[in-house]
Amino acid sequence: MSTTGPSLRERDAHAIAQIGRLRFSPLSLVGGAGNRLIEEGGRSVLDLSGSAGAAILGYSHPAIVEAVEKSVRSMAGASLLLYPNEPAVSLAEELLRITPGKGERRVWFGHSGSDANDCAVRVLAAATKRPRFISFIGSYHGNLSGSMGISGHTAMTHTLPRPGLLLLPFPDTFRPQFSAEAVLALLDYQFETTCPPEQVAAIFLEPILSDGGIILPPPGFLSALQERCGRHGIMVVVDEVKLGLARSGLTHCFQHEGLEPDMIVFGKSLGGGLPLSAVVGPQRIMDHAPAFALQTTAGNPVATSAGRAVLAAIETEKLAERASSTGALFSDGLCALAAKYPIIGDVRGRGLAVGIDLVVDPKNRTPVPASTTAKIIYRGYELGAAFSYVGLKANVLEFMPPLTLTEKEACEGIDIVDRAIGDVLDGKVSDESVAPFIMW
Numbered sequence: 122m123s124t125t126g127p128s129l130r131e132r133d134a135h136a137i138a139q140i141g142r143l144r145f146s147p148l149s150l151v152g153g154a155g156n157r158l159i160e161e162g163g164r165s166v167l168d169l170s171g172s173a174g175a176a177i178l179g180y181s182h183p184a185i186v187e188a189v190e191k192s193v194r195s196m197a198g199a200s201l202l203l204y205p206n207e208p209a210v211s212l213a214e215e216l217l218r219i220t221p222g223k224g225e226r227r228v229w230f231g232h233s234g235s236d237a238n239d240c241a242v243r244v245l246a247a248a249t250k251r252p253r254f255i256s257f258i259g260s261y262h263g264n265l266s267g268s269m270g271i272s273g274h275t276a277m278t279h280t281l282p283r284p285g286l287l288l289l290p291f292p293d294t295f296r297p298q299f300s301a302e303a304v305l306a307l308l309d310y311q312f313e314t315t316c317p318p319e320q321v322a323a324i325f326l327e328p329i330l331s332d333g334g335i336i337l338p339p340p341g342f343l344s345a346l347q348e349r350c351g352r353h354g355i356m357v358v359v360d361e362v363k364l365g366l367a368r369s370g371l372t373h374c375f376q377h378e379g380l381e382p383d384m385i386v387f388g389k390s391l392g393g394g395l396p397l398s399a400v401v402g403p404q405r406i407m408d409h410a411p412a413f414a415l416q417t418t419a420g421n422p423v424a425t426s427a428g429r430a431v432l433a434a435i436e437t438e439k440l441a442e443r444a445s446s447t448g449a450l451f452s453d454g455l456c457a458l459a460a461k462y463p464i465i466g467d468v469r470g471r472g473l474a475v476g477i478d479l480v481v482d483p484k485n486r487t488p489v490p491a492s493t494t495a496k497i498i499y500r501g502y503e504l505g506a507a508f509s510y511v512g513l514k515a516n517v518l519e520f521m522p523p524l525t526l527t528e529k530e531a532c533e534g535i536d537i538v539d540r541a542i543g544d545v546l547d548g549k550v551s552d553e554s555v556a557p558f559i560m561w
């Protein structure tokens with residue numbers, strides 16, 4: 122680091138808008154390699170967040186480097202709007218091959234989970250002529266008007282939801298306020314009264330409520346919802362943006378729930394860190410009208426080449442199996458810490474999507490204040506690992522590492538989390554030091 126000039130962190134504070142920041146630690150990056158991030162000054166930090174799950178293959182994975190380099194050297198245009206390009210069409214064909222579904226289906230490409238859910242909302246409303254949607258309190262589907270409008274995250278209450286949106290509580294078995302049965306009964310009651318089902322185009326589901334706190338649905342709950350919605354011609358859209366593509370231990374996270382989605386939304390990991398998202402859905406919806414969901418550089422050959430490299434690596438490197446086995450090792454290690462630290466109320470997740478629910482005391486399961494969560498992340502950063510937090514009460518440590526995480530790195534991660542929690546309980550991190558890192 123230069124001893125004279127301002128730090129990257131200081132320059133960030135003066136150049137990057139607050140509204141686009143979610144900073145959980147002082148980490149500032151100048152590079153990355155494998156499953157490690159390189160911070161200003163040259164220290165490398167184990168990445169247990171995978172850039173919110175986008176870095177499915179870590180950083181500078183040779184397959185992505187090679188695919189991107191090749192496509193950028195002879196760019197087949199820069200816009201899928203105007204001309205088909207080879208990598209985009211091939212990627213769409215591959216997505217159709219790996220996603221289950223009946224009948225003719227089509228793929229739409231975007232840049233982010235937000236625009237993909239946005240596209241899904243708009244095309245569903247237009248094609249079905251049904252204006253209403255259903256989603257969950259705690260769900261996060263994106264940050265553009267349409268996708269934010271069907272989200273139920275407390276951090277999004279600065280903007281009103283879409284008119285006609287029905288937000289249901291998500292049954293949480295760790296803090297059982299609403300049982301699965303109660304939520305299904307509430308839905309029935311809504312259908313009988315103020316939310317006529319024939320007005321509802323679709324229900325948006327996350328197969329695990331991720332930003333809402335890594336909450337797993339009770340067994341059978343999502344398939345019961347699918348069954349109820351199916352009776353009324355309501356489509357099921359599964360948002361696989363965070364949990365999809367091998368992270369859960371299966372290719373698709375919805376496969377754990379026995380769901381048969383009508384529409385599937387991909388993002389984050391699909392581009393391996395490059396901007397890329399996709400919606401896969403029935404042709405009769407996805408071919409609603411030409412020029413209906415246009416973004417000039419979406420589906421460009423560079424991002425879609427990266428996407429092809431990601432899908433290929435999932436198969437050749439057996440990433441679903443790896444996520445399952447490394448995830449089990451990682452979760453078991455964190456579970457073992459719970460015996461030592463009563464602050465760990467719950468360790469849950471699937472594969473390499475793991476959360477630690479932090480509680481004030483194990484009996485009443487009251488969430489810790491956000492400052493405690495932030496302190497553990499801060500200390501984890503000091504000790505050499507990057508991770509962040511989620512949850513409507515900011516009390517869930519989130520781990521979404523690259524699926525290339527090795528068993529050795531998983532053990533290193535467990536050791537850092539262990540020491541970070543111990544040090545915070547010993548009072549080694551002050552309230553002042555974490556005040557700038559309490560974000561949502």
Ligand SMILES: *Cc1c(COP(=O)(O)O)cnc(C)c1O
Nearest residue numbers: 233234235261262263360362363
């Ligand atoms: C992150 C996320 C999104 C939004 O994706 P962006 O790439 O941030 O636009 C949508 N849905 C889920 C479940 C997500 O986790």
